[in-house]
Amino acid sequence: xxxxxPLNILGNSDNHDQHGRHIVTGKADFAGDRLPGGKLYGAxxxxxxxxxxxxxxxASGALAEPGVRAVITHAECPIWMDAIFFWGQEVAxxxxxxxxxxxxxxxxxxxxxxxxxFILDPDEAMKNGAVLSDVLPGSNTRLVTNLTRGDVSAGMAxxxxxxxxxxxxxxxxxxxxxxxxxxxxxxxxxxxxxxxTSQHIHNxxxxxxxxxxxxxxxxxAFTHFTGCGHGDKNSANAAVIAAVxxxxxxxxxxxxxESRHDNVLVNTRQFAVKSSIKLGARKDGTLTxxxxxxxxxxxxxxxxxxxxxxxxxxxxxxxxxxxxQVTVVNTNAPPRGFWRCVNDPPGxxxxxxxxxxxxxxxxxxxxxxxxxxMRPFDAPDQDAxxxxxxxxxxxxxxxxxYGNSDYKGKYHVAxxxxxxxxxxxxxxxTGHIDSHGTVSxxxxxxxxxxxxxxxxxxxxxxxxxSEGGATVCCHVAAETLGxxxxxxxxxxxxxxxxxxxxxxxAGSTFTPSAGSAFYNAAMDLRTKILNFAVTRxxxxxxxxxxxxxxxxxxxxKSDVTKKLSFRExxxxxxxxxxxxxxxxxxxxxxxxxxxAVGSACNCNGDSAxxxxxxxxxxxxxxxxxxxxxxxxxxxxxFKQGTLKEMMSGNELIIGQALFYGDIYDEKTGAVISTSYxxxxxxxxLDFKTERLxxxxxxxxxxxxxxxxxxxxxxxxxxYSAVIxxxxxxxxxWIDMDKGACTPDKVLKALGKA
Amino acid sequence: MKNAGLLVGGAAAGSLGIVPATGxxxxxxxxxxxxxxxxxxxxxxxxxxxxxxxxFVTAHPQAGKLTAGQLTSLNINGIDYQLQVRPDWxxxxxxxxxxxxxxxxxxxxxxxxxxxxxxxxGVAMFSCIMLAVECQGLKIQTIEGLSDGIELSPxxxxxxxxxxxQCGFCTPGFIMAGQGLLAVNAKPDMEEVRQAFAGHICTCGxxxxxxxxxxxxx
Numbered sequence: 015x016x017x018x019x020p021l022n023i024l025g026n027s028d029n030h031d032q033h034g035r036h037i038v039t040g041k042a043d044f045a046g047d048r049l050p051g052g053k054l055y056g057a058x059x060x061x062x063x064x065x066x067x068x069x070x071x072x073a074s075g076a077l078a079e080p081g082v083r084a085v086i087t088h089a090e091c092p093i094w095m096d097a098i099f100f101w102g103q104e105v106a107x108x109x110x111x112x113x114x115x116x117x118x119x120x121x122x123x124x125x126x127x128x129x130x131x132f133i134l135d136p137d138e139a140m141k142n143g144a145v146l147s148d149v150l151p152g153s154n155t156r157l158v159t160n161l162t163r164g165d166v167s168a169g170m171a172x173x174x175x176x177x178x179x180x181x182x183x184x185x186x187x188x189x190x191x192x193x194x195x196x197x198x199x200x201x202x203x204x205x206x207x208x209x210x211t212s213q214h215i216h217n218x219x220x221x222x223x224x225x226x227x228x229x230x231x232x233x234x235a236f237t238h239f240t241g242c243g244h245g246d247k248n249s250a251n252a253a254v255i256a257a258v259x260x261x262x263x264x265x266x267x268x269x270x271x272e273s274r275h276d277n278v279l280v281n282t283r284q285f286a287v288k289s290s291i292k293l294g295a296r297k298d299g300t301l302t303x304x305x306x307x308x309x310x311x312x313x314x315x316x317x318x319x320x321x322x323x324x325x326x327x328x329x330x331x332x333x334x335x336x337x338x339q340v341t342v343v344n345t346n347a348p349p350r351g352f353w354r355c356v357n358d359p360p361g362x363x364x365x366x367x368x369x370x371x372x373x374x375x376x377x378x379x380x381x382x383x384x385x386x387x388m389r390p391f392d393a394p395d396q397d398a399x400x401x402x403x404x405x406x407x408x409x410x411x412x413x414x415x416y417g418n419s420d421y422k423g424k425y426h427v428a429x430x431x432x433x434x435x436x437x438x439x440x441x442x443x444t445g446h447i448d449s450h451g452t453v454s455x456x457x458x459x460x461x462x463x464x465x466x467x468x469x470x471x472x473x474x475x476x477x478x479x480s481e482g483g484a485t486v487c488c489h490v491a492a493e494t495l496g497x498x499x500x501x502x503x504x505x506x507x508x509x510x511x512x513x514x515x516x517x518x519x520a521g522s523t524f525t526p527s528a529g530s531a532f533y534n535a536a537m538d539l540r541t542k543i544l545n546f547a548v549t550r551x552x553x554x555x556x557x558x559x560x561x562x563x564x565x566x567x568x569x570x571k572s573d574v575t576k577k578l579s580f581r582e583x584x585x586x587x588x589x590x591x592x593x594x595x596x597x598x599x600x601x602x603x604x605x606x607x608x609x610a611v612g613s614a615c616n617c618n619g620d621s622a623x624x625x626x627x628x629x630x631x632x633x634x635x636x637x638x639x640x641x642x643x644x645x646x647x648x649x650x651x652f653k654q655g656t657l658k659e660m661m662s663g664n665e666l667i668i669g670q671a672l673f674y675g676d677i678y679d680e681k682t683g684a685v686i687s688t689s690y691x692x693x694x695x696x697x698x699l700d701f702k703t704e705r706l707x708x709x710x711x712x713x714x715x716x717x718x719x720x721x722x723x724x725x726x727x728x729x730x731x732x733y734s735a736v737i738x739x740x741x742x743x744x745x746x747w748i749d750m751d752k753g754a755c756t757p758d759k760v761l762k763a764l765g766k767a
Numbered sequence: 768m769k770n771a772g773l774l775v776g777g778a779a780a781g782s783l784g785i786v787p788a789t790g791x792x793x794x795x796x797x798x799x800x801x802x803x804x805x806x807x808x809x810x811x812x813x814x815x816x817x818x819x820x821x822x823f824v825t826a827h828p829q830a831g832k833l834t835a836g837q838l839t840s841l842n843i844n845g846i847d848y849q850l851q852v853r854p855d856w857x858x859x860x861x862x863x864x865x866x867x868x869x870x871x872x873x874x875x876x877x878x879x880x881x882x883x884x885x886x887x888x889g890v891a892m893f894s895c896i897m898l899a900v901e902c903q904g905l906k907i908q909t910i911e912g913l914s915d916g917i918e919l920s921p922x923x924x925x926x927x928x929x930x931x932x933q934c935g936f937c938t939p940g941f942i943m944a945g946q947g948l949l950a951v952n953a954k955p956d957m958e959e960v961r962q963a964f965a966g967h968i969c970t971c972g973x974x975x976x977x978x979x980x981x982x983x984x985x
Contacts, residue, residue, distance in 0.1 A: 030930065037935035038923040038942060040870020040910030047869035112864075114855050192874045192882060192970045193936040241872075241936035242970045274875040480933040480971045654930045658976060662933060665972030690879045695968050698961040703975035 018649070018712045022564065023493040024720055025712075027653040032485045032504050033239070033478050042239045042478075045209045046196045046269050053198065054083060056259040056270035057116035059106035059123045060279060061098045064132035064346040064683025065148065068096040068125060071106060075122035081111040082119045084262040091258045092225045093251055098127065099149060099314040100348045101684040102279030109259045109268055117273065132346035132683050136183070136286070136311040139345050149316050149344035158321040159308075159340035161328070163397055169303025169335030173294030177372045183752045184360040186286040186311060187674035188685075189353055190693050193241020194277040195249075199256035201265030207234045210253040213243040215508050216475055216515035218250035225254045237508035240477040244666075245352025245520055246281055247479075275688040282351025283676065286311045286752040287323050287360035291368040299376055299383045304336040308364060310357075311752070312342040315349035323361030326446030326731065329395065329618075330408070331387040336396075346683055348676075352520065354663075355730040358448050359670060366444045366734035367747060379425055380738065381443045385412065392607035395616060402607050403447070404599065404615045404723070407646035407713035411622035412445050414644040414709050419443075419624035429745025437628040437637075440743025444735045445622025450727035451522040452617050458596035459514025460531035462491055462539050463505055463589070468566065468581025470495055470539070471505030472532060475513035476524070480662070481726055482655045483516070483524050487532040489651045490719050494536035495543075496563025497580065517596070522619050522724025525651060529719040530596035539592025544568065546590075547583045552576040601716040617717040619725055621645040623667070623732030625739040631764055634757030636672055636740060642707045643667075645729045648715030649722040656725060660708035663729025669696050671736035675753025694754075840903050843868065844912030852899045859883045861899035862909060870910035870939050874968065881967030884940040884947075885909050891947035893966075910939035913946065921985040922946050931980035933971035941967055945981040954984035 023029070036042040073085035086107045088094035094104055106123050110116035133145040139154040147154050170176055199208035206228070212218045212235075219235035222228065240247050256270035272280065287310045294303035306327060312318030324338040373380035391409060394402045416422065424441045431439040461473040472487050484504045492502040506512050516528040544558045547568045553561060553576065562571050569577035584590065599617040601609060609615070626640040641664050650656050673694040677687035687693040708729070715721040740755055741747050746763040748755045761767035803812050804819040808827050813819040836851035843866060850865055857876075862868045862885070871894060874882035878896035885894045886908040894907075913920040919927060922945050932938040941964065948955055948963040955963065960982045969977065 030927065031932075033935070034927045034930065034932070035919070037932045037938050038919060038926045039914060039916045040868075040939045041916060042935045042938075043869065044872070044936060047863075050864050050867035050869075053864075112853070112856075113860070190970060192880060192968060193872070193934070194874070239935060242934045244970075271873075274877065478935075482933075658930060658933060658973060661975050662972035665969075665974060669972070689877060690875055690968055695970065697966075697968070698964040698974050698978060702957075703978055704957065706975060 018714050021493055021720065023489050023499050024722070025650045025653050026499065029489065029499050029652065029654070031482045031655060032488055033482070044193055044239045044241055045211045045237065046198055046271050048198060048209065049267055053267040053269045054109050054111060054263060055113040055116045056256060056268050057108050057113065057120045058104050058272065058276050058280070059108070059120040059125070060276060061101060061103040061105050063098055063127050063129050064101040064134070066098045066127045066129040068098065068105060069128050070126040072124040073106065075124065076108055076119040079115060079119040079122060081115040082108060083111070084109040084259070085123065086258055086262050090262060091255060093254050099147065100346050101682060102348060104280055107255060107259055109263050134345055134347055134678060134680060134683050136309065136343040136345055139343050140309065147344045147346050149314055154344050156342045157339065158342050159324060159338055161397060162337045164335035166303050166305050166335045166337045170292070170294040170305070173302045174297045175372070175375055176292065176294045177368070177375050178292045179368050179371045181289045181364045181367050182749045183286040183288045183311070184363045185670060185675050185750055185754050186284055186350070186752045187676050187693065188278045188281060188283040189244050189246035190278060190690065190695065191242040191244065191246050194272045194274060195247070195252040195281060196269065196271035197252040197256035198267060198269045199253065199260045200267040201260055205232050205234065206257050207236070208253045208257055209236045210250060211240045211247050212237045212250065212477055213240060213247045213479060213520045214518040215477060216510050217518065218253050219510045221250035222254055222257060226257065235510040237477040240479045243479050243520060244354035245356065248352055248518065248520060249281070278688040278693060279348060279685055282315065282349045284353030285313070285318055285320055285350035285360065287320070287364055289364035289368070291365060293368055293372045295372060295376060297376065299378050299386045301331060301333040301387045302335065304333050306337070306365065307339045308361065309341045309343055310360070311347070311350065312344050313347040313350045314344070315351060316344060318342055318350040319352060319356050322449045323357040323364070325449035326358055326362050327365040328397065330389060330446040332389045332396065333387070347678070348685060354666060355448070355450065355727040358450070358727065358731040359733045362444065362446060362731050363734040363737050366738055367741070370738050370741060374428060381416065381421060381425070384445070394607065402609045402613070402615050404601065404617045404717035405606055405648070405713050405715040406447060406618070406620045407711045408445060408447060408620040408622065410711045410713065411620060411644035411646055414711060415443060415445070415622045415624040415642040418707060418709070419626065419640060419642045421624050424626065428742045433628055437630050438743040440627045440629060440739040440741070441624065442735045442738030442742050443622070443624040444732050444738060446620065446731060448619045448621065448728040448731050451526065451619035451724040452599055457515065458517040458527045458531040460487070460516060460528065460535040460594050461514060462532065462535045462592045464539060464543065464580070464584055464591070466584055468501065468579055468584050470497060470502045472502070473505050473513045474507040474516050474528070475510065476516035476519055476528065477508050479519045481519065481524065481659055482652060483519050483528065485652050485655060486525050487528055490529045490532045491536045493720065494533050495540050497566040501566045501580070522727040525722050525724045526617055526718035527596045529651065529722060531594050533719040534594025534597070535592040536594070537592070538594055539590065542590050542592065543580065543583060546587050547578065550578060550583060599717050603714070603721060604716050606716050615717055617715070617723055619646060619723055619728035621728035621731060623735040625735035627736065627739045627743055629740060629743040629760060631766070634760035636755060636760065638668055638701050638705060638736070640705050640707070641667070643729055643732065644709045644711050645725045646713050647710045647722065647725050648718055649712055649720045650710045651722045656710050657708055659726050660710065660729040661706060664706045664708060665696070666730055667733045667736060668701055670733040670754070672696070672754050672756070837900065839900055841899065841907065842905065843907045844909060854898065854900055856899045857895050858885070858897040858899045858902055858907070859894040862894065868909050868911050872936050872939060874937065879968070880937070881944065882937050882940045884943040886943055886947050889947065889950055891944045910942060913942070922949065925980045925985055929976055929980040931973070931976040933973045937967060937969045941977045948981065949985060955982060957982045
């Protein structure tokens with residue numbers, strides 16, 4: 015791997031989040047944090063059937079409630095419909111003087127339905143003759159991935175050992191982000207203005223443009239702080255609803271904020287995945303064939319993003335003969351969508367279990383099986399279009415977690431180690447290339463303004479989300495301009511009227527995409543600054559190429575004593591800005607595997623995790639004894655933010671493995687886990703944070719700004735490590751039954767319940 | 768307590784809040800039990816619901832507005848406010864939507880997530896399950912009251928230095944809970960901080976940093 019050359023700004027652990035002071039002082043303004051005493055409030059009426067059609071809506075009871083200003087239905091709101099596909103679907107909304115009145119009045123709306131049979135169980139939905147969900151016409155299933163490489167039958171025939179395994183459904187749950195979906199909207203004439211909680215504010219604006227059929231110049235979208243997106247805040251539904259509600263009351267400002275209950279019912283959730291995987295291998299563990307079939311429960315969403323659940327298996331391991339199929343199953347359950355890391359956690363828990371089962375049959379350590387078959391870091395993709403990877407440090411990630419967890423000293427055959435306190439000990443290790451982390455190309459834009467006092471302000475067309483996106487962009491800008499970090503700040507942000515689209519803050523794409531755009535904007539601005547500089551004493555007679563920048567100063571390369579501060583250079587200069595776009599994923603800094611710089615490449619993240627657990631066979635409780643997670647960052651940009659993001663991935667992994675899971679009333683199709691009490695979320699008492707360890711592994715990836723790529727997804731991929739560790743402890747695979755490994759399920763697997 | 772309707776009057780006065788004292792009662796006359804309806808505004812008695820409803824419309828046409836709020840004194844961050852507060856308003860609603868103190872957040876509105884934590888006479892409490900009218904005479908401190916926003920308070924500085932936040936939505940709640948803990952335990956260990964923070968949800972998964980920001984004291 016390339017030696018990592020230290021940079022001035024990137025990776026500096028002294029640099030703080032640009033918005034840290036806002037947050038700790040309570041000044042961080044989320045969508046609803048404005049207009050005290052000057053707004054109305056909106057609340058929803060939700061369907062209480064799982065499948066059917068609205069026959070009539072009687073809003074008279076709601077309208078009679080004092081303080082109610084308007085009721086809206088699908089007649090007014092273009093993203094609603096009279097067809098019902100899941101219990102909890104939005105059917106009407108109320109606008110009132112205060113939230114309590116709005117919520118109370120919503121209950122008084124009477125809806126008459128034509129009720130159809132519903133289907134909730136994806137296994138039942140797949141059967142011939144099953145009740146149709148009507149999400150798609152004529153069928154509940156749709157094949158979305160069908161890829162074959164080589165001759166799978168021949169590969170299986172060559173194998174010394176063949177393992178055929180099925181994995182039950184992994185967990186499904188709503189994000190339950192601490193900030194509920196909310197938006198504040200108002201109209202001035204034919205213009206609509208709205209604040210939204212959003213992971214992609216320019217896209218939110220486009221959603222309103224398309225939903226309401228309006229010209230773009232009449233739609234003005236704003237965001238500042240977004241609470242915990244993780245894929246849940248990609249949707250702009252709350253903004254559309256707020257805008258329609260406001261229109262219904264003559265344009266008065268309306269704050270539409272979903273209650274916790276409604277937030278859980280209405281919005282998308284992580285999808286459950288089950289699989290049937292056949293693996294062929296030689297005695298020494300070399301894979302000869304893979305035949306993997308996955309099914310994903312898409313709920314009401316026909317386009318649930320399930321197609322890539324096989325990605326890590328397909329790309330991480332070399333195997334000349336392989337077949338992958340993925341089928342989406344639709345049911346009358348709430349829609350499935352993007353949860354942090356999307357398809358990789360549920361995909362990984364399926365194929366990592368299959369790999370561990372193969373290792374068990376071969377009698378070898380699952381870690382050795384993975385390392386033996388890992389594709390070299392610079393080898394091209396095994397499937398068309400055969401692009402190389404920009405670079406991956408998966409081997410280094412595995413090395414780190416293997417060494418720091420003392421996996422070698424702790425590994426044992428499954429079910430064979432009991433701790434002194436009687437609990438079973440287990441350890442699992444997994445890792446893979448993640449399907450996330452790309453560069454979204456020229457559609458990402460950035461501007462940087464140089465102020466007369468020599469400060470640079472980035473203008474960013476996006477929110478400040480969990481990842482501290484603006485801070486990442488400030489790092490890139492400061493590094494490229496040659497400025498001190500404290501001399502770069504955030505100017506205008508999240509305002510679609512005055513910023514370029516910085517892109518989606520999701521999918522681990524923001525750093526490579528917006529970061530690339532800000533890199534180019536900074537290069538543009540740097541050139542302009544140097545062009546001013548050569549007109550100043552002491553640089554007169556010099557060319558731009560003779561100058562360089564560092565620590566917010568311009569200096570002559572041949573005589574560093576000749577220097578001016580940026581402030582001195584810019585004094586008297588006209589307002590100056592740099593503009594840039596992102597670029598397509600390409601080998602930007604170095605050739606890889608013999609492929610030239612500038613070639614198209616994949617730019618994905620990767621990581622490895624080791625999990626160590628203790629399982630109590632009397633209570634079924636699983637305690638995390640240790641969790642080690644290493645992520646290939648390419649180049650770490652915002653050091654403190656990166657480590658926080660990775661630690662957050664660890665904490666979410668624990669939640670996914672041991673806590674999260676929707677609970678349904680099978681008689682009605684209703685999700686009944688609609689609060690933090692029922693939809694279990696770990697608290698500070700549920701695990702010891704000092705047992706969680708993270709490490710950023712820099713690999714100087716060839717794509718992305720300074721080789722940096724996104725890491726927010728890869729650090730969550732490895733919930734399979736915990737599941738595999740539980741197997742190693744008990745010798746049993748837990749049937750998660752679309753939820754987590756809760757004590758009752760562990761006891762059931764142990765034959766004790 | 769929230770959304771409780773009037774004890775009498777029904778639709779005439781709306782179901783806006785709680786009317787204290789006797790709105791309805793039973794009187795036994797000569798061994799016969801009769802229901803009486805007492806107007807909470809003027810004390811006049813009626814023998815049927817229809818009569819008192821009619822009385823409200825004619826005698827107290829502003830009754831809906833009168834029961835919509837009562838003048839309440841709230842001491843927030845050392846400042847006394849006089850607010851027309853409806854009986855069903857939570858403290859967090861009054862803080863945010865009437866006083867413009869948006870630092871306190873609403874995550875669940877049912878006392879589970881901790882995002883709405885404020886200090887009430889120095890004790891960390893969930894403001895989403897306290898009624899504003901209950902808070903007369905109490906000293907309420909919100910995140911805005913910890914500092915002037917320029918110089919950070921010691922707890923705020925520790926959270927900033929430790930980067931003890933991600934999206935920041937739950938952070939004010941954690942800071943106030945930390946402030947409340949440190950007021951009674953200047954050097955809590957990790958376990959004591961975990962206990963103090965057990966009523967707080969962080970869906971970004973940032974427990975480690977927030978615990979470390981407070982453990983060991985400031």
